[in-house]
Amino acid sequence: xxxxxxxxxxxxxxxxxxxxxxxxxxxxxxxxxxxxxxxxxxxxxxxxxxxxxxxxxxxxxxxxxxxxxxxxxxx
Numbered sequence: 427x428x429x430x431x432x433x434x435x436x437x438x439x440x441x442x443x444x445x446x447x448x449x450x451x452x453x454x455x456x457x458x459x460x461x462x463x464x465x466x467x468x469x470x471x472x473x474x475x476x477x478x479x480x481x482x483x484x485x486x487x488x489x490x491x492x493x494x495x496x497x498x499x500x501x
Contacts, residue, residue: 432469433494434478439467441485441492455484 442452453463458477465471466481475489482489 428469429499430494431472433498434473434492435467435469437492437494438481438485441487442467445485447485452481452484456480 442449447455449463449467450460453460456463456477457480458466462471466473466477478489478492482492485492
């Protein structure tokens with residue numbers, strides 16, 4: 427699970443930066459605590475599906491885009 431959380435967090439960070447949104451702004455839009463958003467991006471926590479959907483919506487992408495492929499988790 428730790429590997430999944432880290433890969434997911436990295437993909438969220440990549441999408442956030444591509445859209446030029448600060449971590450603070452993303453947290454505010456998603457109604458997620460700023461420090462918790464940082465922990466998500468660092469892969470320190472396993473988030474709920476609800477939070478995944480909130481983040482995807484704020485990043486204007488499908489949740490599946492944020493999920494890492496299985497092959498990425500097996501390395």
